[in-house]
Structures are given as C-alpha cells and as structure tokens.
Amino acid sequence: MNGVFNTPPEIAPQVAEQAVSWLVEMQGGALSPRRQRAWQQWLDAHAEHQRAWDHIQRVNQRLRGLSSPLAHAALNAPQTRTRRQALKLLLLLGAGSAMTYGLREQLPLTPLLADYSSPIGQRRTVNLHDGSQIRLNTGSSVDVRFDAQQRLIRLLDGEVQMTVAQEARPLHVHTAHGVLQPDKARFNLRQFRNRTHIAVFEGRVQLAPQAYPGSPLQLEARQQVSFTPQAWSTPHALDAGSGAWADGILVAAHMRLEDFIAELSRYRRGQLHCDPKVANLLISGTYPIDDTERVLDLLHVSLPVRVKRFTRYWVTVESNV
Structure with a gap:
C-alpha cells in the first residue's frame, strides 16, 4: 500500500x-x-x-x-x-x-504529501512561477495551487516567510485557523496547535479568522498578531527577533529557559527536556539554530545549569547546583 x-x-x-x-x-x-x-x-x-x-x-x-x-x-x-x-x-x-x-x-501533517516541505533541522527556499517566494523553517510544509483565476497557498505545518508578488490574480493564504490576503507583502507565518501567528514586515495583509462573524482585520507593516478561528489578539509592534530564523538565528530576550529549550528542540531530532527546577531561569542572546549542540554546550556559561546527554537523541538541561 x-x-x-x-x-x-x-x-x-x-x-x-x-x-x-x-x-x-x-x-x-x-x-x-x-x-x-x-x-x-x-x-x-x-x-x-x-x-x-x-x-x-x-x-x-x-x-x-x-x-x-x-x-x-x-x-x-x-x-x-x-x-x-x-x-x-x-x-x-x-x-x-x-x-x-x-x-x-x-490529515495535513505529512511533508511527504505536501507540494513543498523542509525536514527537521533544515530550511528551504522555494521560488514560485508568479515571482513570489516561500522560505520554510524546520519541519514545515505547504501546498500551492495556482489556476487562471486565483493563487492559493495552504500552510499545512510549521512556519514560513513569504514575499508576495503582485499580479492580477488574488492570492489567498490558508492556515488551520483562517485566511490571509496579502497585498505587496512580506510576512512570517507560524501555525501552532490552537492558533496562528503572523508578523508583517512590509506591505499589508487582510486577516479573516474562519469563524469570525465581523469584518476582516487589516494588518499594516511592522505589526504582528495571533489569531484563532474565532478571534484575534490585539495587534502590536514586531519583536526584535521576528523572523530571525530565516538568517539561522534564535533570538532570546529574557526568555524562560523552558520556552527557549522548546524552541531549540524544533531544530533537532530526539528528545530535548528542561528540568522544572530550572524552567523559570531567564536567558538572553542570539543563538545559531544550525548548531544546536554548540548552543547546549554554551548554556552553562550564562546559567547555573548542566546538559546531561544520555544519547544525542535524549538530552536534559538540569541544575548544576
């Protein structure tokens, strides 16, 4: 089969x-x-x-x-x-x-069935025939459907950055939680289990959650927002590290260690755990996502932690006290 x-x-x-x-x-x-x-x-x-x-x-x-x-x-x-x-x-x-x-x-979860995908720990750039560009982060996948009347892109999993080319056919970008219609836009889109997050770098994007009864939200350049099928959060200014993954960087600004480890784990295979005893320690800095082993080795320099490796695929960050 x-x-x-x-x-x-x-x-x-x-x-x-x-x-x-x-x-x-x-x-x-x-x-x-x-x-x-x-x-x-x-x-x-x-x-x-x-x-x-x-x-x-x-x-x-x-x-x-x-x-x-x-x-x-x-x-x-x-x-x-x-x-x-x-x-x-x-x-x-x-x-x-x-x-x-x-x-x-x-079941929109297999990169092998998607039109374009990137494996865990790798990034990929796709240039579409209309002049648009999609950059896929680790473990991400999209479907692309263009016809004579419209352009349709569906984010199946993960995170992408898109630079949209303008032409006569409208472009709609679907996620599990709503539909976006970008206009001369460059933006970052990440799909979580219960929400989608969008950060607009250039242009503007119209956002329509799946089950929202009112008018769409108009997002301008330098704004970001999260949305569910029913609503969206209050739009606010971009974070300093928005979209930094495209340059191979993970930016942490007073980030809880547990959240940092969760982000880092996206870029490597296996199990990466954070001991609850050190979960609330704060970490700041910029870290290379293409070398997660090096990042783990550097943690003890700024934090009272140690990295315990059972194997490369089973790693725990714990207290060294």
Whole structure:
C-alpha cells in the first residue's frame, strides 16, 4: 500500500508497533535509567528501528496542529491501549490515491504529501512561477495551487516567510485557523496547535479568522498578531527577533529557559527536556539554530545549569547546583 505518511516499506508492522509503544511510554513520564538503556538498545539494534523511530517522531510532532478525531485519540486518550492504537494507525495508515487525496484535508501533517516541505533541522527556499517566494523553517510544509483565476497557498505545518508578488490574480493564504490576503507583502507565518501567528514586515495583509462573524482585520507593516478561528489578539509592534530564523538565528530576550529549550528542540531530532527546577531561569542572546549542540554546550556559561546527554537523541538541561 502507499502509506498516507509514506512509511518506508521496509518498516515491518511489528517494528512500527514497538516504536509506538516506546513513544507512548515516554509520553507517560520520564523513563527510568533502566528503561532509557532498554530504549537505546532497541534503537541501536537495527537500522529499521531508527527509521521507525524517526518516522513516529515526525508524526507525533505534527499531530499538535491537527484537529481530526484520530489525532485527538492519539494525543488525549486516557487509556494507553487506545492511544497506542491511534498512533499506530496514523503511522501505518495506507490507501489508494483517491483516498489519500481525500485524507489530505483532514490529515495535513505529512511533508511527504505536501507540494513543498523542509525536514527537521533544515530550511528551504522555494521560488514560485508568479515571482513570489516561500522560505520554510524546520519541519514545515505547504501546498500551492495556482489556476487562471486565483493563487492559493495552504500552510499545512510549521512556519514560513513569504514575499508576495503582485499580479492580477488574488492570492489567498490558508492556515488551520483562517485566511490571509496579502497585498505587496512580506510576512512570517507560524501555525501552532490552537492558533496562528503572523508578523508583517512590509506591505499589508487582510486577516479573516474562519469563524469570525465581523469584518476582516487589516494588518499594516511592522505589526504582528495571533489569531484563532474565532478571534484575534490585539495587534502590536514586531519583536526584535521576528523572523530571525530565516538568517539561522534564535533570538532570546529574557526568555524562560523552558520556552527557549522548546524552541531549540524544533531544530533537532530526539528528545530535548528542561528540568522544572530550572524552567523559570531567564536567558538572553542570539543563538545559531544550525548548531544546536554548540548552543547546549554554551548554556552553562550564562546559567547555573548542566546538559546531561544520555544519547544525542535524549538530552536534559538540569541544575548544576
């Protein structure tokens, strides 16, 4: 079958089940040292285990932006068996081309089905034939549909920067929470699970949340706002680090360490944790997102923390006191 998530055919169902079981166990809380060793032994036992683990990690990350009942079961089911079954189905689900196309709207989470995508830890620039440009951040994907009447771009997952070329055909940019209509604009767009955030650098953008009954919001240059399907926050001025990822930089300005670690984890595979004891420490500076290992190594210079590496794929930032 052709997997909806394009699971490599050499990943056997029993290996996929093992990968899902490990993920479910990790979601239940931190593993004991003995279970960490067991997971690492399983991971190292065969290249197929690594492929399955990488794949289920990608699926799990993209579930956060998905509202389908299947994703809800995978993320929120109170019983381990139910959650495992849902995750396994999302990992192994396969169908013919017609069914896959139909699922694309409900399951907009696989970069392998998207028109353009960027893997975790990498960025990509796409130049469209109308002269527009899309820059994709780590783990991001978009669909592009142009015809004689209109131009349509759909952000499926992650974060992009767009520079829009003006022409006669209107351009609409869809996210999970609303529709944007840019005018000679350059802007940054990031889709979270429950909201979308837009920062406008140049031009103007009209914003219409999916279920908002009133008039659209007009955003001007140097403004940013978050929106849900029902409403938007108060527009405010751009942050100093807005869109800095496009230059390979993560900007922190008195950022909680837990939030900083969460942002840094977007740019690397595996598990990156922050001990609750140091979660509220504040960090400032500019950091290279293309070298997350170096960033982790530098943390102890400015903060009373240490980085504990069980493996490269299992890292915890904890107190050194």
